[in-house]
Amino acid sequence: ETGVTQTPRHLVMGMTNKKSLKCEQHLGHNAMYWYKQSAKKPLELMFVYSLEERVENNSVPSRFSPECPNSSHLFLHLHTLQPEDSALYLCASSQDALAGDTQYFGPGTRLTVL
Amino acid sequence: GNSVTQMEGPVTLSEEAFLTINCTYTATGYPSLFWYVQYPGEGLQLLLKATKADDKGSNKGFEATYRKETTSFHLEKGSVQVSDSAVYFCALFDAGNMLTFGGGTRLMVKP
Numbered sequence: 001e002t003g004v005t006q007t008p009r010h011l012v013m014g015m016t017n018k019k020s021l022k023c024e025q026h027l028g029h030n031a032m033y034w035y036k037q038s039a040k041k042p043l044e045l046m047f048v049y050s051l052e053e054r055v056e057n058n059s060v061p062s063r064f065s066p067e068c069p070n071s072s073h074l075f076l077h078l079h080t081l082q083p084e085d086s087a088l089y090l091c092a093s094s095q096d097a098l099a100g101d102t103q104y105f106g107p108g109t110r111l112t113v114l
Numbered sequence: 115g116n117s118v119t120q121m122e123g124p125v126t127l128s129e130e131a132f133l134t135i136n137c138t139y140t141a142t143g144y145p146s147l148f149w150y151v152q153y154p155g156e157g158l159q160l161l162l163k164a165t166k167a168d169d170k171g172s173n174k175g176f177e178a179t180y181r182k183e184t185t186s187f188h189l190e191k192g193s194v195q196v197s198d199s200a201v202y203f204c205a206l207f208d209a210g211n212m213l214t215f216g217g218g219t220r221l222m223v224k225p
Binding site: 004042043045048056090091092097098100102103104105106107108 | 146155156157158159160203207209211213215217218
């Protein structure tokens, strides 16, 4: 039990669909992260939120839209994705964003774009 | 910028064999170093860490020593088990930056 949950665990969507990934952390942390894990690039940091404010956005296409309504929840809204966006999307949390604290990961959402 | 380089996998070993997974890094400051492990179907979890030169991190029989002179943080275990089969990620944290991960090394242990 890592204290970070993600839903759904698997998602198949067409290129014209709109869907959202959800992440929830039960650890009282202030920072949350979205990572993309694929065969081409094993672990890419996408977005970082600290106290609900975005502090990092690593040149991610606008078809990915994050939302952090409070320090426990993080969403990744998806629209008009491409097949190359198929990957495992991992959420993580840590006590603070820039302090080198241990990151706690969820199990990920396996996304397939048809 | 900061970077982490790991040996390419997969690494295939028999049970009870000795394991070494090499990790070297480039950093401008004095980073903390980490090993994370990802078991099949799960997210990453911290395995061990070291925050300064010559520190040794250890957990579950795994060890890694922070070697500043060779900028390395190699992961070792004296006797691997089938349950150690996973992907191992080396990572560094440098003040003011985000965690930087290596490419991961898949370990497969056969009975």
